[in-house]
Amino acid sequence: xxxxxxxxxxITFDWSFLAKGFEDFNIKPLFDYHLIDAMSIAYSKLYGxxxxxxxxxxxxxxxxxxxxxxxxxxxMSDIHATYEIFKRLMKSD
Numbered sequence: 001x002x003x004x005x006x007x008x009x010x011i012t013f014d015w016s017f018l019a020k021g022f023e024d025f026n027i028k029p030l031f032d033y034h035l036i037d038a039m040s041i042a043y044s045k046l047y048g049x050x051x052x053x054x055x056x057x058x059x060x061x062x063x064x065x066x067x068x069x070x071x072x073x074x075x076m077s078d079i080h081a082t083y084e085i086f087k088r089l090m091k092s093d
Contacts, residue, residue, distance in 0.1 A: 041089045
């Protein structure tokens with residue numbers, strides 16, 4: 001994604017694996033080097049709301065009415081939920 005930014009949930013965890021892979025395979029990413037942590041944005045916008053008990057991806061997805069495909073941790077379901085949550089967080093104020 002040329003000139004895009006990397007967005008994720010608890011992004012530093014995922015980024016450490018990606019950065020290592022880029023280095024190991026001598027890949028220069030085309031996207032911007034800045035990272036956006038959707039969990040931090042959720043915290044800043046939703047802190048103190050009674051309906052938000054925890055900042056886990058599944059809990060925030062439920063808060064926004066986003067259905068996750070599986071009950072267990074699944075990469076594609078997490079990606080979809082993070083994307084949908086991010087869009088909603090960027091609209092809310």
